[in-house]
Amino acid sequence: MSTTTQNPTDGSISKFLRWLGSKLPSFDEQADKEQRLALTAKYTNSCLVITMCIICVLLPLWTTLSLTGRGFQISHRIKHHILGRNSFLHKSKLYHNKSFKICLFWFIITAVCSTYDAKRDLLQITKRMGRVAVAMMPPLLFLSLRPSPLPRVLYLSLLPIHKWISRIVVLGSLLHTVFYIIYMHKRNVLWTKIKKLPNIYGIVALILFCLIGISSIRKFRRWNFKLFYGIHYISTWLTVILLYLHARPGIPYYTALNCFILICQIAYRLCITNITTASIINVSPSLTLFEFPLDDIALKPILPSGHVRIQIVENNFLKRWFHKLIPLQHPYTISSLPTDDTVKLIIRNGNFPLKSNSKYYITGAYEPVLNFMKKTKNSETESIIRDPFRINSSQLLHSPLYYAINARRVFIIVGGSAISFGLPLLRILNFNGVNVRLIWVSRDFHDLKLLNYFKNNFEGMEIYITGFKGNEQDIQIDYIDYEHQRNNELCAVNNTENSYLLTEHERTSHENRHFHKCNTTNNLTNLAGIDNSDEIDFTGMFATHKPKSKSDINLSNNARQPLININTNFFRDPVTLGFPQNDSENFHPNEQLDENQDVDMNLKIPSGVKVFFGRPILDDKDYEWCLQRECSLDSEGNVCFDRSINDAEELSNVWVLAAGPDGLVEGTRRWATDVGLRFHGENYAI
Template structure:
C-alpha cells in the first residue's frame, strides 16, 4: 500500500472521529439544559423564598440569575451570546484539530462537522421537545446559534473546495453528480440563512416557513447523496426526526369548526367543548400553554404554511377550551374546518408546580391586548395557589374588557386594572373620582383626551409608562370605576354623557397607558398602601432584599411592552418572566 493510500485512510479515520466528537458534545450540551432545568426545579421547590424563580436581572445585593422565554415566537435569553461563543469556539476546535497543516484535511473536516451538526439542529425543532423539564421554546437560542454555525461551516466547506479545485486544475470534478448535489445544498443553506434574518422573517414569514420546511427535507437528501465518507447514520437520524414530526402532528390534531364570538372588531373569543379537542389535549396542559391552528391536514397547503399559535385562555379542569384571537391575515371563518394541535406548554415547571409557586408572595401581571389569553389562566392559577396577584391590562378598544367575564375573572375585578390606549391619550389627568367632576375636568384637556379616537387595535403599539422619580397617589382619572354601564366605543367627549352609572361590577378602567410607579413597587414589596396618600420614595428606601424576595413580575405582550416592563423590574430587583409576541 502506497503512502497516498495510507494518508487517505488516516484522513478518513480522523475526519470520522471528529464528526462523532461533534455530535456527541452538542447532544451532551442539549441534555445539560434539561439537567439544569431539573436541578433548578429541585432547588427552587425546597427553598422557602426563591430569589429568581423567573427570568430576572437584579440590582439588589444578591445577584439574580437571568433566563427568560417568549412565544410566536423567540426566547430572549441574556446568556444566548455566551452559548453562541461557546459553540463557535468548540466548532472552530473540531474543524482545525489534527489537520496537520493540510488544506485537504481542513476541507474534509468542515464537511464532516457540517453533517454532524444537522441531527442536533433537527432535534431542536421538535415541538414539543422530548426532553424532561424543558419546553421547546427554551431551546430556540441553542437552535439558532447551531444553525448559524452549520451554515457558516458549509459555506466555508464549499468555498475552500472550489479553491482547491482551482489550484489543482480539477474544476471538471464539479460536473460529477455527487458534487452537483453538494453545490445545490450549498445554495439551499444560504437561502435558509438569508430568509432567517429578522427583517425578512418578520415581513414575509409565510415564505420563510415554506422555504425552511421544504428545504429541511431537500437538504437531507442532497447531503446524503453528496457526503464522502458516507453520512448514512447522520442523515437517517434527520429523516427519522422529520417523519416523527409528521406522525406527531397527525396523531395530535383534530379537525373541527371554531365557534367564534366577536368581542370587538379585532378580537374574537373561541369556545370549544373539551370533548371536541384532541384526546391528548383534554386536561393535559398547564396554564399558559398554547395550541396551534392551521388549515385541515388534508389540505396540502397546511404542510407548507406555518400553523398559528394561540394561548389557551382556560384552565385544564374546565369543560371548555377557550382562545382569545386577535384578527390577523389568517382568517377565522365560522363554517370552515380547522386543524387544532397541541398542547404545547409554555411555562417552565418552576412557574407551575405548586411547591415552587408557594415560594411567591406577590405577582404583578402586565398584559397587552390579546395577551390576556396568557394572563387570565396564569392569574387564576397563582391566585388559587395563595399568591396575591394584581393585573394591569392595556387594550385599544374599551369594549374588549367584557372578555374578562368569559375568562373566569369576574370575581377578581378588584385586582384588575384596564387601561384603554387610543391613538392619542392624556398622560396626566386631575385626580378626581366623581364621574361628573371627571367629565368637567377632562373638558379642559379635550384637545388631548379622547378627541380623536382611532381604531388602532393592533397589539404592537401598546406600551407602558414608567415613573421613577416621583409619585402622585393612586391612579388618576378613572374612566369608569367599579360600576356603570358597559363601556362603549366613542370618539368625542360628548359620548361620555351617555355612560350611565349602574350597579354592574367591573374592573377600574383608565384612559391612559399603564404606569409602573411607586404604588406598584410598594405593593410588590409588601408595604401597606393607602390610596388616599402619596407613596413617597422615602417609604421604600428601607425595602430590604427580604421584602423583594418572592415578588414576581410577569409580562405578556409586544416587544415594546415587554422591554419597558423588564427594565423596570430589573431596576427594582423583581423576578421577571415574559411572553413576547414576535416572529
C-alpha cells in the same frame, strides 16, 4: 550610485505579515490522509456529543438549579450585587443582548471543533467545517421539537438557540464551500470536480441553507410568514437528503437520526390532532372569540394558559393536500379554564381565516411551562395542607381547580391578544389564594368587551388603553431606572397625586418633561371600581381630540398623549378624552356581530378591574408590590433598593410573567431580571 533607505516601519510590517503567514492555516501544509480523516471524524462527533450534552443535560440542570431557593440566591447575588447596575458589564449593551450571547457561545463551540488540533492544515479545517455543519443538524432539529422533550423547558424558549445554531451552520457550510473552491482552483481541478454529482448536491444544499438563513431574518418573517415557513419546512427535508448524497465518507447515522427526529415530530403531531367545528364570535374590531368543545381536544389541558395549534380544513382537495405537505399551524392560547367544557381562544384578527361552523384541525394542547405550579395528585395534597402559607379549606383542596403553587405573588403583564394568557392564570391564581396582579396593555377600548365573555374573578386586573394604532407586535413597555429615580425624588412626589388637576396643556408639557423619570403609573386615573355593575360610558370620549398624524399617538416613541381631560368625576359620568377618532373604521367583521355586542360603546367593567389610559411604566412601585414592602424616599435614596437588605429569600417566591409582543416581553424581562425577580415570558410573535 543610488542608495535606497528602508523605512523601519515597513520592515516591521512585513516581518509581522510573514509571522502571521507562518501561523495561519494553509493548503500547503502536508498531512497524512488517514490521520486527517480520523481527526475530522473525532472532532465532529465530539461536536455532536458536546452540543447534545449542553442542550439535554446542562440546560435542564441549570433551569432546575435556578428554581431552587439556593440556586436563586446565588444567581441573584451574581446578577445584582457582583454584576449589579454599577458594574462595567451591566452598563454595556452587549451584556443585555441575549442574541449576541447565544451567537458567541455557539460560535466558539463550533469554531473550536472545526480548528482544534488541526495543525495549520487548512484542508482538514475545510473538511471539518462541513462535517461540523452536518453534526449540528440533529441538535438543530431536536431544538425545534414541539413540545420540547426537555423537562421544564418551553419549546418556544429554545427557538433563539435553534435560530443562532442554524445561522452558524449556514456560515460553516458557506466557508466549507468557498475554501474547497479555492483549494480546487489552486490545483486546477475546479471544473472537473465541480461537475461531479455529489458536489452538485452539496452546492444545492448550500443554496437551500442560505435560503433558510435569509428567510429567517426577522424582517422577512414579518413580511411573509407563510413563505418563510414553506421555505424552512421544505428546505429542511431536502438538505437532510442532499447532505446524505453529498458527504464523503457517508453519514448514514446522522441522516437516520435527522429522519427519526423529523418523522417523530410528524407522527406526534398527527396523534394529537383532531378535527372540530368552531363557532366564531366577533367581540371587537380586532378581537374574535373562537370556541369549540373540550372533547375535541386530543390532549386535555392540565395547567391554565396552554395553547393549541390550529389550521382550517380546506374544502379544496389540492389546498388540503398542500396543507398536509406544509403543515403551517397557528398557535393560540386557551383562555378558558382547563376544566371548562368549551375551549375559548381569543384571536387577534389577521390573515387567519375565521369562519363560523367551519372545520378546523386542532393540535394539542401544548402545556405552558409555569415552573411555580403543578397539578397535585391526592397523596401530594396531604403535604400541602401543612403549608402555613396556603389556604387550606377542604373545598379548595378538593376542587379540580386546585393547584400546588410555589409562589406568594405573581405579577403578570400582557399586551393585546395575550390577554388569553393572563386571564385563566389570573382566575386560577385568585381562586388558589395567591396574590396576583395582571396588567393588560391594549390598543383599543373596544377590546374590553371581551371581559363580558368570561366569568368573574378579575381581582387584581389593571387595563391600560394606549390608543396606539400600529401593529400589535409593536406594543412595548418601559421601566424606570431606579438609579435615575433617586435623583428625581421631587419629580416623583410632584407627579403622584396632583397631575390630574393640571390643565390639558400643562399636563402635556409636564408629562413630556418627566415621562422617563417619574412614576406616571400613579397619575393615570382609575376609571372603574368596585361595584359589579360598573358601567362606563365611552360614548363621548373619542371625538374631541383628533390626532394630527399617526406619530401623535405612537406611544412606542414615548410621546404619550394625555388622554384624560379634566372631567374630575369619572365614575359613571361620560368622560371627554383625546382619543383617536374612527376607531371602528377598520371593523369588517367576517360574521354578524354577536347579539350581546352593544353598538353604543357602553362598556361593562367587572368588579376588581381598574382601567387606565396611557402606557404603563414598570418602576419601583411595582417592585414594592412584588416585595410587599413600602418603599420610602429619603435623602439616602430608595430603601426598596437598599443592597444591605437581603431580599433574595423574599424575591424567590415572586414570579413575573409576560406574554404578547416582543417589545413588551423583552421590556418586562429586562425589568424583572434587573431587580432580581424570577421571570417567565411567552412571545406571541416568532
